[in-house]
Amino acid sequence: MTDANINFIPADSALNWDEYFMLQAMMASFKSKDPATKVGAVFVDEKRHQITMGYNGFVAGIDETKLPWGKDKSVSLEYQKYGYVVHAEANAILHAPRSLAQSTAYVTLFPCHECAKLLASVKVKEVVYLQNKHEGTESHRISTKIFELTGIQTRRLVLDTKLIEKLNHHLLNTLSEA
Numbered sequence: 420m421t422d423a424n425i426n427f428i429p430a431d432s433a434l435n436w437d438e439y440f441m442l443q444a445m446m447a448s449f450k451s452k453d454p455a456t457k458v459g460a461v462f463v464d465e466k467r468h469q470i471t472m473g474y475n476g477f478v479a480g481i482d483e484t485k486l487p488w489g490k491d492k493s494v495s496l497e498y499q500k501y502g503y504v505v506h507a508e509a510n511a512i513l514h515a516p517r518s519l520a521q522s523t524a525y526v527t528l529f530p531c532h533e534c535a536k537l538l539a540s541v542k543v544k545e546v547v548y549l550q551n552k553h554e555g556t557e558s559h560r561i562s563t564k565i566f567e568l569t570g571i572q573t574r575r576l577v578l579d580t581k582l583i584e585k586l587n588h589h590l591l592n593t594l595s596e597a
């Protein structure tokens with residue numbers, strides 16, 4: 420005798436796709452050494468397969484002990500992090516194994532204008548972001564203009580803190596079962 424409902428347990432994922440990929444972007448940002456601003460980015464294709472990810476850091480392979488993490492703009496650019504840091508989106512794009520055309524970029528911070536240029540050039544379809552702390556700056560206005568002129572959609576994602584609590588619980592559970 421067979422019953423289609425034998426051992427049937429209703430189950431649901433703890434998170435949706437937006438949350439899943441933004442958490443990955445947040446995990447990438449966690450790897451950044453930048454003491455002030457840690458940013459992560461994940462690019463996803465139309466089939467919801469992750470293509471590449473990145474976080475902000477100094478030029479790959481460079482002797483980091485010789486470079487400053489400070490962002491004091493009263494000294495010359497040569498002595499600021501800005502002279503040497505590659506942004507999360509740029510790192511993800513540089514390490515992409517295939518085309519990013521029509522992909523969705525999940526970023527923890529709304530892209531600066533330099534990254535907006537790259538995102539538009541690789542023909543990203545959509546940018547989903549978490550924070551927007553530079554809204555109102557010239558860089559933000561340029562990014563917005565680039566996205567508008569190239570037809571890139573932008574969307575802010577709000578993550579429920581309850582999701583982070585659930586994730587924390589899950590991670591601790593995973594460890595305790597080791």
Ligand SMILES: [Zn+2]
Nearest residue numbers: 506530531534
């Ligand atoms: Zn940037």
